[in-house]
Amino acid sequence: MEKRKVIEHTGLLVLSLLAGEDMYGYQMIVELARRSDRTFDMREGTLYPILHGLEKDGAVEAYMQESPTGRTRKYYHLTKKGAERLRAEETAWQTYAGAVNAVLRFDVGFSPA
Template structure:
């Protein structure tokens, strides 16, 4: 099931930082890993990913560097910084509080009529 795009937009920075917390990655690799790890629930387009990466880079949360791939092609890799790890911790706390609040409301709701 595909998630509503507005749900992905609200958590995209958290997801990108989480992916980078496991190691340096290039753009397409992040897109592919996000799809795979979410069992194809999340599909992020390059037009969404790269502005997030640029913002994170401008704030010092992520750094980029170029490296030659086995194919001989240069790729731009992204690396999470200590500041980015702190931001990831903050975003995880925000997500936990938000999801607990949503789940509390859902748990108290009456079943829908058929």
């Protein structure tokens, strides 16, 4: 399957990452690529507007913290509102994915043209 150039549902993916632990931006990019076997290769120019929007909506909060290497980084934390949004978006995604899978499995009398 060809990799998609535009990642849909990026908010859902970012919220899901933050449900496990607080992360800084580059850490999210690396972890998303790792978990998806590089299917989702998000760039900073895509991630940061999403994070700023989630922060504006109250789904995430940002704070500065020194990393183990001594560098100060901006970390993002999932809020209660963000966890609720994650559950709602995950439910919607599961419904959508289930419907797509139902159509793909429907094979009554299929004959290629």
